[in-house]
Amino acid sequence: xxxxxxxxxxxSPNDQQQFKSLVKQYEKKxxxxxxKTADAILKKYPNHGETLAMKALVVNSxxxxxxxxxxxxxxxCRYDVTSAMTWHVLAICYRNDQCYAEAMxxxxxxxxxxxxxxxxxxxxxxxxxxARDYIGLxxxxxxxxxxxxxxxxxxxxxxxxxxxxxxYNGCLNTIDNFEEMRxxxxxxxxxxxxxxxxSTGKTPxxxxxxxxxxxxxSEILMYKNMVIQEKGDLKGxxxxxxxxxxxxxxxxxxxxxxxxxxxxxxxxxxxxAVYADLMSINPDQRDYHVxxxxxxxxxxxxxxxxxxxxxxxxxxxxxxALYEGLxxxxxxxxxxxxxxxxxxxxxxxxxxxxxxTANARVHLEKGIxxxxxxxxxxxxxxxxxxxxxxxxxxxxxxxxxxxxxxxxDTKIQSPSTELWLELFIAQHFNKLNQHQTAMEHIxxxxxxxxxxLDAYLFKxxxxxxxxxxxxxxxxxxxxxxxxxxxxxxxxxxxLYLLRAGKIEEAQKLIDIFTKIExxxxxxxxxxxxxxxxxxxxxxxxxxxxxxxALKRFTDIESHFKxxxxxxxxxxxYNIRKSILRNYIHLLRFEDKIQGHDHFVRAAQAIVETxxxxxxxxxxxxxxDLETAGMSEEDKKAYLQxxxxxxxxxxxRQAASSDKEKLPYKKCYGxxxxxxxxxxxxxxxxxxxxxxxxxxxxxxxxSSSLRSQLLICDVHTRREKLLLALRALKKAVALAPRGAAExxxxxxxxxxxxxxxxxxxxxxxxVKQVIETEIxxxxxxxxxxxxxxNDKYLAENSGDYEARFHAVKTAVLxxxxxxxxxxxxxxxxxxxxxxxxxxxSGAYHFIQQNWPKTDADAFKEAAHKKFPLMEAFSDAPAxxxxxxxxxxxxxxxxxxxxxx
Numbered sequence: 054x055x056x057x058x059x060x061x062x063x064x065s066p067n068d069q070q071q072f073k074s075l076v077k078q079y080e081k082k083x084x085x086x087x088x089k090t091a092d093a094i095l096k097k098y099p100n101h102g103e104t105l106a107m108k109a110l111v112v113n114s115x116x117x118x119x120x121x122x123x124x125x126x127x128x129x130c131r132y133d134v135t136s137a138m139t140w141h142v143l144a145i146c147y148r149n150d151q152c153y154a155e156a157m158x159x160x161x162x163x164x165x166x167x168x169x170x171x172x173x174x175x176x177x178x179x180x181x182x183x184a185r186d187y188i189g190l191x192x193x194x195x196x197x198x199x200x201x202x203x204x205x206x207x208x209x210x211x212x213x214x215x216x217x218x219x220x221y222n223g224c225l226n227t228i229d230n231f232e233e234m235r236x237x238x239x240x241x242x243x244x245x246x247x248x249x250x251x252s253t254g255k256t257p258x259x260x261x262x263x264x265x266x267x268x269x270x271s272e273i274l275m276y277k278n279m280v281i282q283e284k285g286d287l288k289g290x291x292x293x294x295x296x297x298x299x300x301x302x303x304x305x306x307x308x309x310x311x312x313x314x315x316x317x318x319x320x321x322x323x324x325x326a327v328y329a330d331l332m333s334i335n336p337d338q339r340d341y342h343v344x345x346x347x348x349x350x351x352x353x354x355x356x357x358x359x360x361x362x363x364x365x366x367x368x369x370x371x372x373x374a375l376y377e378g379l380x381x382x383x384x385x386x387x388x389x390x391x392x393x394x395x396x397x398x399x400x401x402x403x404x405x406x407x408x409x410t411a412n413a414r415v416h417l418e419k420g421i422x423x424x425x426x427x428x429x430x431x432x433x434x435x436x437x438x439x440x441x442x443x444x445x446x447x448x449x450x451x452x453x454x455x456x457x458x459x460x461x462d463t464k465i466q467s468p469s470t471e472l473w474l475e476l477f478i479a480q481h482f483n484k485l486n487q488h489q490t491a492m493e494h495i496x497x498x499x500x501x502x503x504x505x506l507d508a509y510l511f512k513x514x515x516x517x518x519x520x521x522x523x524x525x526x527x528x529x530x531x532x533x534x535x536x537x538x539x540x541x542x543x544x545x546x547x548l549y550l551l552r553a554g555k556i557e558e559a560q561k562l563i564d565i566f567t568k569i570e571x572x573x574x575x576x577x578x579x580x581x582x583x584x585x586x587x588x589x590x591x592x593x594x595x596x597x598x599x600x601x602a603l604k605r606f607t608d609i610e611s612h613f614k615x616x617x618x619x620x621x622x623x624x625x626y627n628i629r630k631s632i633l634r635n636y637i638h639l640l641r642f643e644d645k646i647q648g649h650d651h652f653v654r655a656a657q658a659i660v661e662t663x664x665x666x667x668x669x670x671x672x673x674x675x676x677d678l679e680t681a682g683m684s685e686e687d688k689k690a691y692l693q694x695x696x697x698x699x700x701x702x703x704x705r706q707a708a709s710s711d712k713e714k715l716p717y718k719k720c721y722g723x724x725x726x727x728x729x730x731x732x733x734x735x736x737x738x739x740x741x742x743x744x745x746x747x748x749x750x751x752x753x754x755s756s757s758l759r760s761q762l763l764i765c766d767v768h769t770r771r772e773k774l775l776l777a778l779r780a781l782k783k784a785v786a787l788a789p790r791g792a793a794e795x796x797x798x799x800x801x802x803x804x805x806x807x808x809x810x811x812x813x814x815x816x817x818x819v820k821q822v823i824e825t826e827i828x829x830x831x832x833x834x835x836x837x838x839x840x841x842n843d844k845y846l847a848e849n850s851g852d853y854e855a856r857f858h859a860v861k862t863a864v865l866x867x868x869x870x871x872x873x874x875x876x877x878x879x880x881x882x883x884x885x886x887x888x889x890x891x892x893s894g895a896y897h898f899i900q901q902n903w904p905k906t907d908a909d910a911f912k913e914a915a916h917k918k919f920p921l922m923e924a925f926s927d928a929p930a931x932x933x934x935x936x937x938x939x940x941x942x943x944x945x946x947x948x949x950x951x952x
Contacts, residue, residue, distance in 0.1 A: 062101045062133075068094055075107050079114075087111045102133020106142040113146050122146050137167035144176070151618060153184035169200055178210070179624045185644070187217045205235065209273070210628050213636065221284035228277050235265065269631040271302040276633035278310065287318050305334065312344055316353060324348040332379070336386035349375050359395050360430040372396045373404075380408075390415075391427040399436050406440055413444070414458060417473045418466065422507045424473075425480040432484055445478050472502050476511055483511075486887035488519040488921055506532045506542070513549060520889050520922035526553040533562075540566050551588040554595060559588075574729070581612045583651040590658060599666050599738075600731030606662065607734065609655035616646055648753035653760070656746045660763045664770075666738035743767045751780075758787040758796075765800045769807050775819060777804055778826055785830055792830055795858035795891075798845050801830075802862045806838035839867055846877070853884045854891040861898055875903055881914045893924050 064072060071094055078087035091108035094101065109125035112118045126143040133139050144159035160177040164170065174197050181190040194214040198207045208231035215223035274297045281290040291314045294307065301307045308331055315324035325348040331341045347357055350368050359372070376393040383389045390412045397405040416424035431437045448458050452471040457464065475498035482491035495512040498505065509532035516525040526549040533539070533546040543566055550559035563585060567576040577585050590605030620643050627636035646652070728734065747767050750760040761784040768777035781797075781804055788794035792801060812820060827835050836844075842863055849855035856877050863869040878895045892915060900908045916925035 062098050064094070064098065064101065064104075068097065072104060072107070075104070079107065079111050082114070084111050084115055100132045102129045102131075102136050102139045105129035105132065106136070106139040109146065110142050113149060119146075119150065123150075135166060137163040137170065137173070140166065141173055141176075144180075148176075148180055151614075153180055156180050157184065157186065157189070169196075171197070171200065174200075175625075178214075179621065182214075182217070182624050182640075183621055187214065187219075190214045191218045191220070202234075203238075205231070206625075206628050208234070209631065209633065213628065213633060216280055216283075216637070217640070221280055224280050225277065225284075228273065228280075232273075267300075268302050270300060272631045272633060274300055275303065275306060275310070276637075279634055279637070282310075282314065287314055290314055291318065305331075316344060316347055319351070319353060321348050321351050332383075336379075336383040337388045339388060342388060342392060345375070346372060359392070364396070366398065369396045369398055387427065394428070394431055394437070397437075399434070402436060402440055405437060406444060409441060410444060413477075417448075417470050417477065420469050420473045422473075422476065425477050429484070438485070442478075442481060445474065445481065449474050449478060468501070472498055472505060472508075475501065476505075476508060479511055479515065483515045483518060486518070488515055488887070491515045492519075492921070504535070506535055509535075510545065516921065517549070517552065518889070519887075520893065520919065520924060522549070522553040523555075523923055526550045526555065530562075547585065548588055551585075551592045554592055556589060556592050556596075559592075578608055581615070583609045583612055583655070587651065587654055587658070590655075590662075594658070594662055594665070599662050599669075600735045602662050602731070603659065603734040603738075604729070604731035606655045606659045609651060610659070613646060613649070613652050617643055645753060647749055653750065653754040653757065656750055656754075657757075657759055657763060660743045660746050660750075660767065663738040663743050664766065666735055667740070740767060740771055744771070755783065756787065758784055758794075761787060762796055762800050765804065769800075769804050772807065772811060774804070774808055774811070774815070774823055777807075778823055782826065782830065793845075793849065793855070795852075795855045798842075798855070799858045799862045799866075802838045802842050803866050805836065805841055806866055808835070809837060839863075839869070842867065850877070851883060851885075853881075853895075854888045857888075857891040857895045857898075861894075864898075864902060870902060875899070875907060879907065879911055879914070881911075881918050884918065887919070889922070892919065892922070896924060 071090060075087055075090040075094070078084075078090060088108065088111055091104055091111065094104045095108070098104065105125050106129035109122045109129060112125060113122035123146055126139070126146045129136075129139040130143055140159045140163035144156045144163060147153075147156035147159060157177065157180055160173060160180060164173050164177065167173065174193055178190055178193045178197065181187075181193060191211075191214045194207070194211040198211045201207050208227060212224045212227040212231065215221075215227060278290055278293050278297065281293055291311070294311055294314065298307065308327060312324055312327040312331060315327060325345060328341055328345040328348055331338070332345065335341065343357065346359060347353060349371055350364075354362075364372070373393060373396050376389065376396070379386075379389045380393065393408055394405060394412070397408070413424070428441070431441070449471070451457055451459060452466060452474060456466050456468075456471075458466065475494050479491045479494040479498065482488070482494065492512070492515060495508060495515060498508045499512065502508065509528045513525040513528040513532075516522075516528065526546070529542070529546045529549040533542040536542055543562055547559045547562045550556075550562065563582075564576060567580065576582075586605040586608050590602045593599070593602035593605065620639060623636065623639060627633065627639070647656075744767065747760075747764045750757070751764055754760040761780045764780035765777045765784060768774070768780065781800055784794075784797050784800060785792050788797045790797075792798065808823060815823075824835050832841075842859055846856065846859040846863075849859070860874045860877055863874055878899055881892075884892070896908065896911055896915065899911050912925050915922065919925065
């Protein structure tokens with residue numbers, strides 16, 4: 054007999070006992086037994102809401118049955134709408150699926166049916182903080198505190214809720230009330246124990262027997278001081294800090310907080326003294342140096358940096374005098390020794406040489422490979438670069454002949470000193486893009502000590518910058534083979550192989566240090582190896598396999614979703630342990646985690662790859678290009694042959710994937726990816742999908758030039774010209790050369806072309822705003838796209854990168870493909886520097902748009918001018934269509950797994 058959903062079913066006494074057993078089985082995680090028990094009850098009462106809810110809870114805890122759990126939970130609510138339990142279970146299902154808005158709605162419904170339920174209230178507060186509903190969190194925590202005022206964690210949780218809501222006074226009052234309540238409770242407990250001891254004749258406990266834990270008390274006091282600072286009462290925070298000094302356990306955090314407050318209050322002398330004290334603890338902590346420099350110069354700018362801020366002569370002299378004392382006080386601190394090199398002016402080159410000489414000799418004698426990295430900020434000053442080069446070459450000459458730095462020296466240097474000096478000079482010339490000279494010195498270093506691993510890594514870096522990724526990968530692999538137990542070398546070799554387009558070899562290498570018996574894709578995904586997924590994705594893009602590339606990039610996105618979800622476990626843990634400052638820092642870190650470099654690069658790559666998929670020619674267009682000039686009979690035979698080859702490849706891949714299915718399920722409980730090749734991602738590529746990611750880039754990476762150019766491109770294509778113009782203006786502000794930056798110029802031409810094409814259909818106000826704003830970009834009027842591009846090409850004819858972008862824009866955006874444009878690309882005689890990306894890009898662009906003879910002529914000329922570039926030599930080259938992007942300073946991204 055069926056029951057209507059409005060009638061609440063009541064279980065018999067025996068079935069009620071069985072239901073209690075079901076609850077215990079779930080709590081013990083005996084899920085199979087719980088399913089059998091639930092089915093036994095449902096066999097008698099198929100519409101019993103709470104049993105359906107318990108079964109949903111059990112199923113939700115099992116793998117691959119999420120949808121079944123949702124269906125059961127919804128059915129339970131339908132059959133027992135007045136049960137708080139059914140709504141509570143549905144809320145848990147939504148919470149586990151990260152649908153926090155729906156979870157909160159269901160929790161509120163459960164709470165309405167069962168007011169004041171502690172379990173529901175606690176779980177609701179966790180969902181609210183996860184969803185950053187701080188107003189709701191404040192109300193929930195206030196209700197919890199009202200129902201359980203004796204629990205200390207409830208007071209602290211309510212204080213944190215007030216803090217997150219921005220109610221600093223409420224937070225401070227709550228902490229004060231908490232301390233009073235705890236002290237009062239201590240007195241009452243002490244009196245009760247004393248009375249009990251007196252009645253039994255026992256000795257009463259010592260007065261401090263129930264004294265609070267020193268660490269817990271210290272953390273609460275420091276948290277209270279943190280809130281006072283954020284309230285804006287800096288003087289009050291400083292006074293409070295002095296008052297709690299004897300009760301604080303974390304003395305280092307106390308000193309750091311005091312130094313920061315003194316700096317913000319502009320008490321320069323006191324701040325300088327505290328930072329000097331901190332430096333005696335750790336002279337290589339960069340934050341202490343920056344604080345000391347600010348205090349010395351009486352500067353309170355948050356973004357101050359001696360490497361980026363122009364210093365006056367007086368300021369330079371102050372810092373030089375400061376670090377003269379520090380250098381003698383901390384002779385072994387690397388940061389103390391290298392910082393002064395940034396302070397010397399061009400008129401003080403003799404002093405600069407003296408400090409550089411003293412610093413360099415120590416590092417070269419000890420053989421410290423990272424010494425050159427500490428000098429990279431100096432390469433903005435041509436005179437300092439020339440001085441370092443002069444001294445280094447002079448020392449090398451002496452070491453080769455007399456084995457001393459200077460003839461007047463008494464100490465004979467070890468042969469290893471010459472090795473490290475060769476490596477230093479090689480890195481120096483590599484930074485200056487003088488790769489041939491750098492190769493001469495690195496080869497001399499390898500000849501000097503063939504077993505030096507760093508020499509092979511440095512040579513690989515030089516080759517990478519010179520456009521030889523295949524040779525670079527071979528060298529790093531050679532270094533790896535010298536020490537097979539080194540994970541770092543294994544990761545480096547993997548990264549270089551991916552840059553060289555050797556994906557299968559890279560997959561075999563990365564598997565060496567994984568203990569899971571599954572394919573590479575599953576290993577790196579489960580271990581969240583973002584750097585590998587990014588590099589492999591870029592390698593797939595270079596090969597034109599956009600599906601697999603998008604798959605790797607979206608995997609990185611899924612890792613960051615996991616990072617956000619991971620904080621759920623800490624909402625109660627941090628409060629329970631009283632580490633409130635760390636908890637606040639965690640929440641704020643999670644709020645901006647999508648600004649992390651790994652996520653930003655992945656999001657940028659997703660947008661770029663989607664745009665390339667959108668721009669890719671259709672299958673019919675490709676077939677027309679491939680069969681151009683063929684007869685109908687030859688064309689038909691060619692297409693049939695191509696189809697047979699595609700079917701064979703598809704069958705081979707299917708057979709390969711069948712072999713991998715068993716270990717995949719075995720290792721991961723049957724977790725299955727139904728789109729391993731990313732075919733669905735390619736099919737779904739659209740501007741609407743790009744909008745999601747450019748929104749994230751606008752929010753979390755607005756200071757990135759690459760992000761702003763992508764935002765401008767996407768909105769220009771969508772004809773959202775005001776949004777595109779906003780991004781374009783930011784790009785002009787961020788670019789080193791402003792509107793003259795080649796990539797910015799290309800975006801400007803595309804924007805102008807779209808604007809003029811759509812001008813007649815634009816709203817009059819929008820059109821006026823755009824015309825007004827464009828003039829702020831140093832344009833007297835709104836030129837046509839062709840006029841603007843021609844003018845740029847004429848003004849920047851000596852800059853090959855600018856020339857390439859202008860020609861490419863003329864061909865692709867403006868539809869102009871002339872012999873004059875081709876001649877500008879073929880003219881390599883005037884090229885200065887080493888514009889690796891522009892040269893490689895121009896070669897592939899000529900291949901796509903002009904006859905083969907022109908591409909061959911370009912290749913021959915480029916090989917003569919850039920002999921190290923593999924794209925122009927007959928040796929096997931990487932399959933990449935363009936060199937892999939490196940970081941701004943020329944270093945490799947970290948090759949160590951990070952989370």
